[in-house]
Amino acid sequence: ITAWANVPMGPPDPILGVVEAFKKDTSDIKVNLSVGAYRDDSGKPRVLDCVRKAEDFIISQRLDKEYIPIIGLDSFNQAAIKFAYGENSAPLKENRIAVAQSLSGTGSLRVAASYIQRFMGSNTTILVPKPTWGNHLSVFHDAGLKTTDYRYLNKSTNSLDIQGFLSDIEAAPNGSVILLHGCAHNPTGVDPSPEQWKQIMEVSQRKKFVNFFDVAYQGFASGDPHKDAYSLRLFTDNNLPIILAQSFAKNMGLYGERIGAVSIVCNDVEEKNRVLSQMKILIRPLYSSPPISGARIAERIFNDPSLNKEWLTELKGMADRIIEMRSLLKSHLVNDFNSKLNWDHITSQIGMFCFTGMTPEQVVRLRDEFHIYLTSNGRISVAGVNSKNVRYIAESFHKVTQ
Numbered sequence: 001i002t003a004w005a006n007v008p009m010g011p012p013d014p015i016l017g018v019v020e021a022f023k024k025d026t027s028d029i030k031v032n033l034s035v036g037a038y039r040d041d042s043g044k045p046r047v048l049d050c051v052r053k054a055e056d057f058i059i060s061q062r063l064d065k066e067y068i069p070i071i072g073l074d075s076f077n078q079a080a081i082k083f084a085y086g087e088n089s090a091p092l093k094e095n096r097i098a099v100a101q102s103l104s105g106t107g108s109l110r111v112a113a114s115y116i117q118r119f120m121g122s123n124t125t126i127l128v129p130k131p132t133w134g135n136h137l138s139v140f141h142d143a144g145l146k147t148t149d150y151r152y153l154n155k156s157t158n159s160l161d162i163q164g165f166l167s168d169i170e171a172a173p174n175g176s177v178i179l180l181h182g183c184a185h186n187p188t189g190v191d192p193s194p195e196q197w198k199q200i201m202e203v204s205q206r207k208k209f210v211n212f213f214d215v216a217y218q219g220f221a222s223g224d225p226h227k228d229a230y231s232l233r234l235f236t237d238n239n240l241p242i243i244l245a246q247s248f249a250k251n252m253g254l255y256g257e258r259i260g261a262v263s264i265v266c267n268d269v270e271e272k273n274r275v276l277s278q279m280k281i282l283i284r285p286l287y288s289s290p291p292i293s294g295a296r297i298a299e300r301i302f303n304d305p306s307l308n309k310e311w312l313t314e315l316k317g318m319a320d321r322i323i324e325m326r327s328l329l330k331s332h333l334v335n336d337f338n339s340k341l342n343w344d345h346i347t348s349q350i351g352m353f354c355f356t357g358m359t360p361e362q363v364v365r366l367r368d369e370f371h372i373y374l375t376s377n378g379r380i381s382v383a384g385v386n387s388k389n390v391r392y393i394a395e396s397f398h399k400v401t402q
């Protein structure tokens, strides 16, 4: 008997399981609407031109492959938090933000969760939206934290249930940690309006929440990085406690480079130095130091003026293509197929994903009858929609919902 005879087969990841089924489908009209990565109008992955140019420059420098510090490349770190908090941010100017490069968004979330567990205690509960990105729950539970849902999606309108949101967080214990998607909520694509963010902030301020922002789509949602940072900057500029996990997977297309940053706003430089020392102590036994490549590319894109300008244009281009596909999908449904249902949420939602409102049965029909693949919760990745398949998708959506 081997030592692992009792290890059970784990369930497949709900998202990756759909991709496997898509790959097995031999139909030539199959459509993958489950993948959480950008695709261009030909359905192909996109490496940004500014990334290629940054890579060429870096290679030409013939740099060494020595370890970088436990907290990563500081030139990248400083650029990443300036991008998020804004150059006029007081904590930034007063140098009181503890920041460490980490393994993309997931690694940043995990380091932050471990920090919370260690310095706020194992009984700390994180308030998470319902629904949230599936991996959030695994990251927090594996870090030894409990999670409690707060209402987020109004299922009948596929828009924000702001009253449910506010009453659930009002009922939570003072001093709780609240996870907030900075922009482009995954999986619903539903974001609070600026007014609603102010209502949320008022409760958080009064109840002394620690605000744990997950910002994985800054600039990718609206095309404007400042607009997409509105919620984070509103809370920060009002001196609320902030923990931030940043990912550059989507907005720089650096998925596999695993480049992100975790940051904690502190009261002063002395506190920042203490917090940073503890982040290093947490990171060292996790993965010791982060990878060089993605940090060097991102640093060039932030700090080289022409590459930065080119990036912002390409970033807006990706956001605009997704926004255009949203309006095309909706107009086909309403104008071509004369659907009598309300599809406003397709264009009022924002970012990579759209919560269509499809039932699990309708999702099965889309897969079996129309070879269209999306997750069972009805989420589609709008990145998978393009000018060639958008009409077919609309026709199929109409047929399963009429």
Ligand SMILES: Cc1ncc(COP(=O)(O)O)c(CNOCC(=O)O)c1O
Pocket (backbone or CB within 6 Å): 015, 034, 035, 036, 037, 103, 104, 105, 106, 107, 133, 181, 185, 186, 214, 216, 247, 248, 249, 255, 260
């Ligand atoms: C909200 C959120 N936070 C964090 C992350 C972390 O991403 P990464 O670790 O790649 O930076 C992601 C990436 N999601 O992946 C797409 C999908 O849901 O199919 C995310 O959506």
